[in-house]
Amino acid sequence: MSAPNFIDYVKFCSRSGKGGAGCLHFHREKFIQKGGPDGGDGGRGGSIILRGDSQHWTLLHLKYRKHIIAKDGNPGEEQDRTGASASDEIIPVPLGTVARDAETGEIRCEITEDGQEFVLTPGGRGGKGNAYFSTPTHQAxxxxxxxxxxxxxxxxxxxxxxxxxxxxxFPNAGKSTLLSVVSAAKPKIGDYPFTTLTPNLGVVSYREGLSFVMADIPGIIEGAAEGRGLGTRFLRHIERNSLLLFMIPADANNIQTEYDILLNELRKYNPELLDKKRILAVSKSDMLDDELKTEMKRELPTDLPAVFISSITNQGLVELKDLIWSHLH
Structure with missing residues (x-):
């Protein structure tokens, strides 16, 4: 999906419908001049409802809907007829959508399943007609x-x-190239920083018809947690991942230092991200011989499994997928 079409943040005014008024009416017929109260209740106003839809991958369809307004309920009618309730406004959203109050920041709901519904803004209840208030001692x-x-x-x-x-x-670590090789995803690839401006998803086939989903997140730079580069705009996507695959190119000045910087940015953004399982892939390893790999292994972080890969020559990709699958399951 192209960058302009990937929308992962929208803000809108949600307004539910008001309930219909109850009816004030007394029964009248040709030979019944003083019948009892027969005013019906008003109908319920429409609600704003979020519904998970696996066919949506972005919030693009809501980008220009600044106001979502449900209709009002109809008033009650004579002969104890209840007014019609207004239809609800159903908003389809992609799985993984979080709704929060714009003023307080309070999380209202998280939509994670197809068909899951949440009443975001409930409609007003209809008023009671005068027939509801009739009692033996108060008949009119x-x-x-x-x-x-x-x-x-x-x-x-x-x-x-x-x-x-x-x-x-970091930018230019080879993340998009890896995703394009192991899946059918076609992310934009280029030899310059921030080639990837939007997250990309790809389904990676594994042994015996198994598969897992991989997300290519735009590159992180030092200071991203404070908003530098693409900042926190895409760091939130990492919160949903079960496993984090750190990718550092073999030609990096110091792999341990780059890994520490990446880890620190995640820590500053959300310390809970450090509780996720982690794997290190040293990309662009086709330029290394066995002796150089042996030397580099001494400099790799000791607290996580690592594998040397090359998306160009497919070196280490089978080993990487085995490692990912063993950690996911």
Whole structure:
């Protein structure tokens, strides 16, 4: 999906419908001049509802909907007829969408399953007609309830990609190339920083028809947690990944130093990210011989498994997929 079409953040005004007013009416017929109260209840106002939809991959369809408004319920009618309730406004959202209150920042819901629904802004209840207030001692009530008002609030929707493996690394670490080789995804690839401006998902085939989902996250730079580069705009996508695959190229000045910088940015953004399982892939290793690899292994971080790979020559990719699968399962 092209960069302009990948939208993972929207803010809109959500307004539910107000309930219909109850009816104030008394039964009248030709030979019944003083019939009892027969005012019906008002209908319920429409609600704003989020629904998970696996066919949506982005929030693009909501980018220009700054106001989502449900209709009001109809008022009650004579002869105890209840007013029609307004239809709800159903908003399809991709899996991994988080809804939060724009003013307080409170998380309202997380949509993670196809078909999952959440009433974001409930519609107002309809008012009771005067027939509801009739009692043996008060047989002719002269009042009916107004309907409840609707609710108006500002909502923020954020999309956090659902993937088994998230690729973490500096720009030009070879993340997009790896994804294009091990899956059918076609991310933009170029020999310059920030080639990838939007996350890309790819399904990686494994042995005996098995598979897992890999996400290519735009490159992280030092200071990303404070907003530098693409900043926190895409760091949130890493929160949904079960496993983090750190990618550092073989020609890096110091692999341990780059790994520490990446780890520190994740720590500053969300310390809980450090609880995820981690693997290190040394990319662009086709330029290394066995002797150089042996020397470099002494400099690699000792607290996580590492593998040398090359997406160009397919070196180490089978070993990498085996390692990923063993950590996922």
């Amino acid at each position: 009530p002269q009042h009916a309830q107004p309907g409840e008002p609707g609710i108006e609030e500002w909502i923020i929707l954020e999309l956090k990609l659902l993937a088994d493996v998230g690729l973490v690394g």
